[in-house]
Amino acid sequence: GDSVTQMEGPVTLSEEAFLTINCTYTATGYPSLFWYVQYPGEGLQLLLKATKADDKGSNKGFEATYRKETTSFHLEKGSVQVSDSAVYFCALRGRAAGNKLTFGGGTRVLVKP
Amino acid sequence: DTEVTQTPKHLVMGMTNKKSLKCEQHMGHRAMYWYKQKAKKPPELMFVYSYEKLSINESVPSRFSPECPNSSLLNLHLHALQPEDSALYLCASSQVGGAGELFFGEGSRLTVL
Numbered sequence: 001g002d003s004v005t006q007m008e009g010p011v012t013l014s015e016e017a018f019l020t021i022n023c024t025y026t027a028t029g030y031p032s033l034f035w036y037v038q039y040p041g042e043g044l045q046l047l048l049k050a051t052k053a054d055d056k057g058s059n060k061g062f063e064a065t066y067r068k069e070t071t072s073f074h075l076e077k078g079s080v081q082v083s084d085s086a087v088y089f090c091a092l093r094g095r096a097a098g099n100k101l102t103f104g105g106g107t108r109v110l111v112k113p
Numbered sequence: 114d115t116e117v118t119q120t121p122k123h124l125v126m127g128m129t130n131k132k133s134l135k136c137e138q139h140m141g142h143r144a145m146y147w148y149k150q151k152a153k154k155p156p157e158l159m160f161v162y163s164y165e166k167l168s169i170n171e172s173v174p175s176r177f178s179p180e181c182p183n184s185s186l187l188n189l190h191l192h193a194l195q196p197e198d199s200a201l202y203l204c205a206s207s208q209v210g211g212a213g214e215l216f217f218g219e220g221s222r223l224t225v226l
Contacts, residue, residue, distance in 0.1 A: 032212035034214055042219055043119075043201075043220040044156070044203065044217040045217070046214050046215075049214055051212065089155055093214075093215075099212060100169075101158075103156060105155060106154070106155050108153075
């Protein structure tokens with residue numbers, strides 16, 4: 001079945017540091033890939049998405065590129081802020097009937113001033 | 114309007130109580146979901162409704178009873194819950210089919226005493 005593996009946290013950074021969170025996936029066919037973010041005490045928000053190979057999703061300074069050859073969708077941000085402290089979930093959704101959203105385990109990021 | 118609205122935000126109930134969680138969306142989505150999220154874990158799928166009909170039940174105990182009265186509303190009826198059912202309950206919606214994103218609400222935080 002489908003699966004998503006992402007690096008375990010917590011990841012602790014200083015403000016303005018570079019952030020990268022690795023995400024790899026296993027899926028049949030051509031799934032869509034997502035990064036969701038969950039701020040403390042809140043629900044999940046879609047951060048960015050990519051629907052086909054080589055697509056780059058971007059939002060709020062975050063970027064991720066759909067790499068089919070390496071089955072990866074790594075999240076990057078060039079200069080983090082304290083407000084980026086949150087849990088980040090990589091996820092995929094296949095195209096078959098009854099397609100579910102499959103989450104990775106989540107990566108907690110803490111940005112210190 | 115890209116919001117999924119959940120009420121109540123917080124709920125405390127005893128093991129003999131009956132309560133309900135409510136979810137509403139006005140994005141025209143015909144697929145709606147209930148997820149359960151424990152601390153430091155990704156969300157776990159509970160139920161999926163497609164065109165107001167239950168399409169997926171992930172072997173959820175019968176003390177959780179979903180209901181989809183119309184295309185905009187989703188309820189989760191709770192009865193005789195256990196303390197281990199304490200969690201964040203997330204509602205989501207999406208287009209039916211394809212591999213598009215799910216839109217999540219802020220969640221209802223449930224505590225069972």
